[in-house]
Amino acid sequence: MAYVETKAALKRLVAEKVVPGVSFALIDGDRVETGQYGVAAIVPHTEPLRPGMLYDVASLTKVVGTLSVVLQLLATGRLRLTDRVHDYLPEWQDKRVTVRHLLTHTSGITGYIPNRNQLDAPALTHALLHLHVGPTFGRKMVYADVNYIFLGWIVEQILGEPIQAAVQQRVLTPLGMTHSTFTPSDPAACIPTAVTVTRGLVRGEVHDPKGYVLQRRCGSAGLFSTIDDLIRFCQAYCHPETVPAVLPPRYVNQLTNDWTPDGRAGRSLGWALTATQWPQAHRVIWHSGFTGTYLVIDQAAQQAMVFLTNRVHPVAPNEPYLDQRNAVIGTYLAEKSRYANHDFS
Structure with a gap:
């Protein structure tokens, strides 16, 4: 494979000190x-970037973990898209x-939750359950953890275990994502994130403040993973029929559809949507994480x-x-179309 322009764009992120380092995989x-x-x-101090290090993937937790479990429950009829949140979370x-x-x-x-990051888990849970619905309800996509x-929490009500335990048992283990975890045992094996006033250098613990408070009950962040494990995930997404109990093909194969209530708000189940041109103009799915992570998956072309x-x-x-990230994604989408089904190795 080549991807000369994409790799050059990644190198520029480091050379221009936009990010300390980059690990990547290009899948065809x-x-x-x-x-x-x-x-x-x-x-x-400066520390080398070693192969196999764990990254806090932040909101990739949503699509790798929580969404996968939810799709399993939808496929088996234990949950429905029309189910009301109130029926599971009466508060x-x-x-x-x-x-x-x-x-x-x-x-x-x-x-707005006053002093949100200083609340303990019960208080934060109560505060989240007493937020309100604004004017964008049902008609506009507004991303929110x-x-x-x-x-x-709905998964927990159905399965009787915290969402992160369910993800470990139902997604990570059966897919062979053996290095992925919510509780890294060795902080030195993890890429550090921010230096904060209250926590110092965050390393081996979730960066996201809500995830740090809610721990095992947080479905929006908290996963640590590696390049190799996320390659396995992307390849499974391109062939969900090989792991139907983990990634139900009925849903995974339709994730390039707009699943919003009116079908016009431009969002799939979990994933964001964008477009590419090979083999003809079609949608691909992608998702990012606040810490600086993202996945792009083109199921039709089996590229990621x-x-x-x-x-x-x-x-x-x-x-x-953020602008640099979007430019890299654009470069990748354009370049991968040219390399599809061609052997440059």
Whole structure:
């Protein structure tokens, strides 16, 4: 494989000090190219980026973990898209909000929680369940962690175990993602994220504040993973029929559809949608994480890109990264169309 322009764009992210380092994988069917540029850390001292290191993948937890379990429950009839959140979480009073709204970020749930990051888990849980629904309900996609936190709690009500335990048992283990975990045993094997006033250098613990408070009951963040494990995940997504109990083909094969209530808000179940041109103009799915991670999967072409970095190290949010990330994705989508079904190795 070549992907000269994509790899050059990744190198520029490091050379221009937008991110400390990058680990990546480019997948074309059975062919996979991996690589890394830069360093793992720059504070408290520069540290080499080693193969196999664990990244806090942040919101990739939503699609790799929580969404996968929810799709399993939908496929077996234990959950329905039309089920009301209130029926599972009665403390949530707005009876209009359904599972479909949560999955597609069209719930409109909004509101300010004073001193949110200082609350303990019971207090944060109570506060989240007493947010309100705003004017975007059902008609506009507004990305919000609370949707997947609620989905995690709904899964817990159905299965009787915290969402992160369910993800480990029902997704990570059966897919052979043996290095992925919510509880890294060796912080030194993890890429550090931000340096914060209250926690110091965050390493081996979830960066996301809500995930840090909610721990095993958080379905929106908390997963640590490696390039190799995420390659396995992407390849399984391209062939869900090989793991139907983990990734139900009935749903996974339709994830390029717009699943929002009116079919016009431009969001799938969990995944964001974008377009590519090979073999003809069609949609692909992608998702990012706040820490500087993303996956792009083109199921039709059996191509994917895994991109892992720690753009919040040492300081978040590093907003200039966002435009650069989108440019890299655009470069990849254009370039992969040219390389599809051609052997450049």
